[in-house]
Amino acid sequence: MRPIGESRRLGRWGGPAGIVGLILTGLATLVLLAFLVALLTTVLSKGMPAFSWRFVSTIPRKDFFDVDSAAILPMVVGTSLRVLIMTVFVMPFGVITAVYLTEYADPASPFTRGIRAAIGNIAGVPSIVFGLFGLGFFVNFLGRGLDGLTGSGVPVFGRPSLLWASLTLAVMTLPVVIVATEESLRSIPSGLREASLALGATKLETVWTIVLPQALPGILTGGILAVGRAAGEVAPILFTGAAYYTAELPGRLTDQFMDLGYHVYVLATQSPNVDQTAPILYATALALLVLTLALNAGAILLRSRMRRNLREAV
């Protein structure tokens, strides 16, 4: 018979096995945190020296590997434009789909299950496959089709452009927006809907005037997450719009553009002298990192505030 209090005597952590387990799992956590810290400090410490207002706000000359005159304004503009245009397409589509799924669809119907399966699958498709899809569908099929309709001899739509890159990204980030919006719609107390319906509002009026305004922070979170995800993606835009070099800022939807992420890739792999151009590489990476991390942090903050409000309201 083991005396009562045996586990006490073994110590709080339950003997050698417990201590080894605790150390190993704690170590795993530390290793992951160490990788994160190493990555952030590397980019920050090596990127800061070359990072300046001039670096962010001027248009570089053609030889963007030149350390003294390197700048990233066209890339910042290109990346901002492509995520902005993406937002215009993905937000209405994503929010309406989420409204349909939470407010209208019968959860047991095969169509609803099909929609959910489709959303899940789109979320899992590798980003490079979206690039192929954008090339095959938007550029080659839609673009060339439009050129055929307008009858222009030179391809206007049938080549990679800002528009096609943004649409490709919109398809890719659709699940992000749908999932976040759905979460916020579900968190709205059903009493609010019931009350509105009981007062004689129609279902659509209820959705429009009661449900959607309440869900706004969640919808915003989804939008920010989608932008954060899209801003850092390079693979989907490789064949759909990103250019190695353009002399001017993109002025039309059918222009190609320079992109921050793609530029990081170009600087890292095609530099004539990697050691010499490392400062501008890290500074560009820093700009991209600041952009995506700020967006993600914003989304996390917004979401936690939303959840707190919700807890207080219930």
Added chain:
Amino acid sequence: MGLRRGHRARPGEWIIEKLIQAVGLSTIGLMVLILVFVGREALPVLMGRINTALVQPILPSKEIDSIPRDDLRSYLELSRSQFEGMDREMLMAMMEAREEGFRDIPESFRADPDSTVNTADWRQLLLPRQWTGYTRPEFVWQPVGTIHKYNLVPLLVGSLKVTLVGLLFAVPLSLGAALYVSQLAPVRVREWVKPTIELLAGIPSVVLGVFCLLVLSGLLQSLFGYQFRLNALVAGIGLGLTAVPLIFTIAEDSFTGVPRGYVQASLALGASPWQAAWQVVLPSAMPGVVAAMILGFGRCLGETMVVLMASGNASMLSWSLFDSTRSMTATIAAEMAEAVSGGGHYRMLFLLGTLLFAISFVTHLIGGRIVRRLRRRLGGVA
């Protein structure tokens, strides 16, 4: 349920509601669209309707009248409407041009047995072949040069190799960290460690690629002293880092989702926190752990930029971790720019894309089902 709540929709509203439904349903259409437009370009390869042989058989132009019209059409690679619009003179001219082209190929090429091989045939895609100049049958992916060789095996092996390294790196670390954070860590630690690790998800893969390319590769090389600075090990660790937030989050959710009563009961029976975590929480959260691994596998296999930048990109068949490696995703990204639209190489890259799509579909089907079951059991806690 015959009771109708709220007012009946007005006619205008009815239309809007139908539109909402249409948008919702179009998501399924979008999914199909992706499959169709990626698969469409690869279809001729799958159907064996493409011939990439350098030297094609020649039909003599003198015999133009004795050749069946359909054979002639496919020989000249014309569409039906193009063919109908041509008279005998034009067809004759095209056949002569083909003969001309044949004569222009140097004799040495024509004598090479490789030159008549259809490299897009499934045998050349999957089986080894002893090409001219090789000492034994080999799997070769070499889409440039005179003979375009499209063997998929080196790329499949390359993808699997870096993915396995990625999982071997990411799974133990993520599961360990998830167990620590959800079961063993003090609440204060838990509150800041969890979002910090999830911050990894917000780091663009191209920045991770830079980190692997310039920092990690040198570090690992000086540690292990191998020959190639960029190889499967470096790329695998980079991949692992991209998969960590996914695996960690799912695993942590499923550990937290184990009913508190299980842990309390085992503690009450005298188990230590570690025993409760290891012998009670981990086994009951097993479905979540498996789902995390499956989805992590899909994520690693589909990641592009990290592998493109850190793996060295040599498309040779090797299982060594220290050899330069090329994955399917990196191949698409690196070679699409030089592939002629509609050509054999172009279609082969879309075939790789279709393959990736199919794999992500299957991993998601399995992993997603497990996660959904888990979520239902947790009743929306996760």
